[in-house]
Amino acid sequence: MKVDEIPEKLAKKESELRYAFLEQVKAIPGGEKIKACIQCGTCTGSCPVSYTMDISPRELIALFRAGDMATIMNSRTIWICASCYSCQTRCPSGIKITDIVYALKRTAMEKNYLSGKAKHVQILANLFIQNLMSYGRLHEGTLIRKFYTKTSIGKLFKMIPLGRIMYKKNRVAILPKKIKAYESLSKIIKRAQEIELRIAKERLKYSPEFVGYKGLGEMQLESRKGE
Amino acid sequence: MKYAYYPGCSLEKTQRGYDESVREIFKILDQELVEIDDWNCCGATIYMSVKETVSLAVSSRNLALAEKMNMEILAPCSSCYTVLSKTNRILNSIPEMHKDVNEALSEAGLSYSGKTKIRHPLDVLMNDVGIETIISKIKKNLNGLKIAPYYGCQIVRPEKGFDDFENPILLDQMFKKCGAEIIYYPMKVRCCGGMLMTTFEETALKLNKELLSCAVENGAEAIVTTCPLCHFNLEAYQGKINELYNTNCNIPILYFTQLLGIALGIDGKKLGIDGSFIPMTQKISSLMEVQYA
Ligand code: SF4
Ligand code: SF4
Numbered sequence: 001m002k003v004d005e006i007p008e009k010l011a012k013k014e015s016e017l018r019y020a021f022l023e024q025v026k027a028i029p030g031g032e033k034i035k036a037c038i039q040c041g042t043c044t045g046s047c048p049v050s051y052t053m054d055i056s057p058r059e060l061i062a063l064f065r066a067g068d069m070a071t072i073m074n075s076r077t078i079w080i081c082a083s084c085y086s087c088q089t090r091c092p093s094g095i096k097i098t099d100i101v102y103a104l105k106r107t108a109m110e111k112n113y114l115s116g117k118a119k120h121v122q123i124l125a126n127l128f129i130q131n132l133m134s135y136g137r138l139h140e141g142t143l144i145r146k147f148y149t150k151t152s153i154g155k156l157f158k159m160i161p162l163g164r165i166m167y168k169k170n171r172v173a174i175l176p177k178k179i180k181a182y183e184s185l186s187k188i189i190k191r192a193q194e195i196e197l198r199i200a201k202e203r204l205k206y207s208p209e210f211v212g213y214k215g216l217g218e219m220q221l222e223s224r225k226g227e
Numbered sequence: 228m229k230y231a232y233y234p235g236c237s238l239e240k241t242q243r244g245y246d247e248s249v250r251e252i253f254k255i256l257d258q259e260l261v262e263i264d265d266w267n268c269c270g271a272t273i274y275m276s277v278k279e280t281v282s283l284a285v286s287s288r289n290l291a292l293a294e295k296m297n298m299e300i301l302a303p304c305s306s307c308y309t310v311l312s313k314t315n316r317i318l319n320s321i322p323e324m325h326k327d328v329n330e331a332l333s334e335a336g337l338s339y340s341g342k343t344k345i346r347h348p349l350d351v352l353m354n355d356v357g358i359e360t361i362i363s364k365i366k367k368n369l370n371g372l373k374i375a376p377y378y379g380c381q382i383v384r385p386e387k388g389f390d391d392f393e394n395p396i397l398l399d400q401m402f403k404k405c406g407a408e409i410i411y412y413p414m415k416v417r418c419c420g421g422m423l424m425t426t427f428e429e430t431a432l433k434l435n436k437e438l439l440s441c442a443v444e445n446g447a448e449a450i451v452t453t454c455p456l457c458h459f460n461l462e463a464y465q466g467k468i469n470e471l472y473n474t475n476c477n478i479p480i481l482y483f484t485q486l487l488g489i490a491l492g493i494d495g496k497k498l499g500i501d502g503s504f505i506p507m508t509q510k511i512s513s514l515m516e517v518q519y520a
Pocket of ligand 1: 036037038039040041043044057058091092093094095
């Protein structure tokens with residue numbers, strides 16, 4: 001069963017969500033340190049955009065430990081994080097907060113939790129990937145044009161003067177540039193996608209009812225103890 | 228030394244000034260850059276947050292190509308620098324992921340050991356080439372030009388390495404030695420918002436307003452950057468920020484390699500300074516003997 005074939009009701013169950021997220025956290029070196037949070041608030045204080053978040057980075061960690069994944073999934077926070085890593089480098093407990101936000105984003109996308117501006121982030125991410133898949137390199141012109149066409153035509157028009165200046169300054173590549181080994185890059189991507197599905201499949205096979213803090217204890221692999 | 232050069236997508240055209248100036252100063256300092264043949268996009272921050280194995284495999288293709296060249300990678304773009312370094316860190320600490328990535332790479336007859344080092348030009352210039360060698364080739368004293376050195380997030384965090392992540396000093400040292408005056412710039416590692424400029428514009432504009440006005444209020448005549456995205460956000464949105472916040476910023480944004488190039492006596496056109504949106508001030512122009520408006 002593919003991830004996106006899971007029936008709607010089941011996919012939105014807290015335990016499912018938490019499990020998917022815990023699997024994502026496993027991929028972060030030192031990711032399981034999440035349970036060491038002492039709620040000091042250094043992350044929130046360091047975050048340049050916390051003033052515009054609905055739940056602060058500190059609250060995000062607390063909510064996860066309390067087992068409230070749905071609130072996190074529906075938050076604005078995970079989408080507005082600029083991935084500046086200020087919180088992560090300053091956390092006294094060594095928690096990889098930025099990487100955890102990445103994992104949360106992946107879980108939200110996988111499980112289709114998309115509200116408000118989150119849609120824009122996902123559109124941008126998907127267009128970016130399309131761009132990369134079709135050329136092997138990013139063509140910024142195509143990306144921006146497609147993004148604003150999908151989200152706000154008005155903004156696309158407002159970008160025209162900037163585009164003109166850039167053209168005048170010889171800073172616009174009119175056509176995308178395809179790499180030579182384009183075929184073999186797509187083969188790599190295809191294989192990697194298969195691997196990702198394979199991992200997801202294994203995940204679903206034994207999907208246990210993980211609950212917040214307990215779940216973290218269980219996911220701790222022997223080999224990572226003492227890290 | 229020889230480096231496997233990884234320019235990254237934005238340096239190909241929209242940020243050509245960075246690419247051109249890196250190539251020029253490395254030439255003058257007798258460091259050879261061999262562009263990685265047929266490199267692909269590293270996936271940037273955005274890919275990593277969407278598909279893990281795929282993004283690791285995509286960025287590893289570049290690492291595998293460089294490994295064949297048996298050279299360290301030189302990656303000027305902060306985002307590429309971080310993504311490639313982070314890929315390395317993940318592959319080296321999680322064997323299962325390393326195996327998965329190599330399985331994907333095998334489709335193209337490639338494999339990667341995890342050993343290629345990723346370097347930023349600032350690191351190479353200060354730690355390999357050395358400030359003494361650079362100083363010996365300086366042709367123009369920067370004459371007390373007041374600059375705000377802006378490091379951004381990605382080269383100092385998260386792959387802590389060649390400079391302090393709270394208070395980096397290499398840019399300050401480099402330009403002080405070239406005769407510039409470094410203004411007080413406590414915002415030097417504050418975030419510019421990166422891709423938020425596309426998705427949450429208002430928030431990003433505010434972040435950039437703070438970066439710009441701190442530099443201007445403290446008397447900077449130019450902001451010196453190390454990252455294509457920071458450079459673009461600071462440069463292209465100044466007009467909009469002035470409108471929105473009733474400010475009066477009109478400050479040139481230079482890549483550190485461009486300013487160093489000026490000090491090394493390289494022609495401004497070769498450094499891509501003709502591509503700047505904000506006109507160079509009289510003082511900067513006089514160092515180049517050509518007006519770039
Ligand atoms: S800085 Fe670290 S320990 Fe402190 S609240 Fe944030 S996550 Fe918890
Ligand atoms: S990485 Fe995200 S959450 Fe952390 S400080 Fe930066 S913007 Fe805030």
